[in-house]
Amino acid sequence: MSAEVKSHLTELLTRALAKVAPQQPGSLISLERPKQAQHGDFSSPAAMQLARALKRNPRELALELVAALPPSEWLERAEVAGSGFINLRVRPAAKQHIVKTILAEGDRYGRADRAGGRPVMVEFVSANPTGPLHVGHGRQAALGDAIGALLESQGWRVTREFYYNDAGAQIRNLGLSVQARIREKLGVRAEFPADGYHGDYVREIAEKYLDAGNTDGEDLEAVTRFAVAELRREQDLDLQAFGVRFDSYYLESSLYRDGRVQKAVQALIDSGKAFEQDGALWLKTTEYGDDKDRVMRKSDGAYTYFVPDVAYHIAKWERGFTRAINIQGSDHHSTVTRVRAGLQAASAKWERRIPQGYPDYVLHKMVTVMKGGEEMKISKRAGSYVTLRELIDEVGRDAVRFFLLSRKADADFVFDIDLAKSQSEENPVYYVQYAHARICSVLEQWRTQFGGEDRAFPVTSALNAANFDSLRNVDLGPLGGARELALLQRLGEYAEILENAAAELAPHQIVFYLRELAGEFHSYYNAERILVAEAPLRSARLALCLAVRQVLRNGLSLLGVSQPEKM
């Protein structure tokens, strides 16, 4: 049922309230969806909420409100229940209308231009090019991509950005690690860096470096450049395999090259919040809510990571992103206050100050991978962690995406490989995809069995929605069964779910919605036959199926999960 119906009912109650209690402002009416079907399609606790202010008995007030409801074509019945709930039931026609809306809007159904094309940057993954991507990056990639899609659905102009930390100490560390492996290979006595990278991939890179025609690894800069290029390429391939694409890549090194780091430091000094102590330059971040002041420039003259971070976010702001969302592991949550503090200080004297809550953060908890009943902590290639690639190879891209999005970001995630693998056929993602494939199958049956009877039917048809035009204007009146009404109601909720998921940056809400929709469709399918002999009922049911398929498609594609016609 559509939002249209809901606002209509709210209006009816508001008008009733105006009659019963003229002194009350009408905005107090709230409508909710009862958990139990017997309580109607909508329910309002308004009478109970207002009883005290009006010094009235809630039940009596509810009865008066019901009596004062203006007549409506959509409203079937209104009754008072419990301690004062007003339960509303709408006529089937009010619910049936959603099918036409969905079929007319197609891929656009559920979308709304709330943001009017305003720009927003979603930054995610941002892995250092020092190793293959791990499962945590996978969670971030799935989240970032889906959150981007959610925002796009609400009219935001989204830029997905990957920030490469290619200038820090860990890059130097990578170079030294590869160099040590090269020397080992050549039989030169080599000391492996104390906190070097131990994964096999470092050896692989060393080998490739030599294969590329280099005779030794003594040019550290060349080795490092080579290693970074290799790892970036590998990460890109992993992301490609995961179906995640970025609009732009931003290099930390460019912040130094462009002088943005220098400018940021200057802005922070000009703010008057910087001070020298023990040979280092500090920022009074405590004045912006941090629990201790932070070093900007170490006594050895190098900047801490904090400074390029601030410079980077100033760049985001200056690039026109008045809204920015960073997706990070919750182990980095201490940077939130710090970066915001830096931005507050740096922009304190600007004409367009950066707002206090800039940027937004979505922090996600860790992913634990279970295999054989035990936590899987190492992989052959990476050594100390499970890679995204391994996960994709084991359980498939769609399943990994769907799984990783099936919990809210701030919940710990236990990814049970055995479950996803051994029961790959009972995987939740297949449950939803199966509903989609089933509908496609029914449509195909219809084409071959009834194509001639049911008007102009393109025999060449692929299972393309455009080829089912004849279903767009069928009479939906025959859709009156309990399961049909439940499906209609569920279909109508999609837009609202989408809006809410986008507002809360919570794609898992879409996952749960799709499971429910698919579940209701499966129940319906098992209980009723779609391709019945009576043409009017058959057409109406097919139209409903087509609408369900459309919403499944819209939701799955938002999550980056494919929508197979056959499985």
Added chain:
RNA sequence: GCGCCCGUAGCUCAGGGGAUAGAGUGAUGGCCUCCGAAGCCAUAGGUCGCGCGUUCGAUUCGCGCCGGGCGCGCCA
């Protein structure tokens, strides 16, 4: 110790002032001469961590405990 997050069915998790707290999975029993059984139906499983407040009403909000995770560098 301080800060942030989390304690809901055996397990993995939704929900988030409203009526009898829900899914998936696991367990048990049914459903294919019928559009796809990767499905459906039924049964079973709970002091919503504990306590005190706010409220007509608390699993939901506030405070305090208990338990777990993460963070608390002149690392990123």
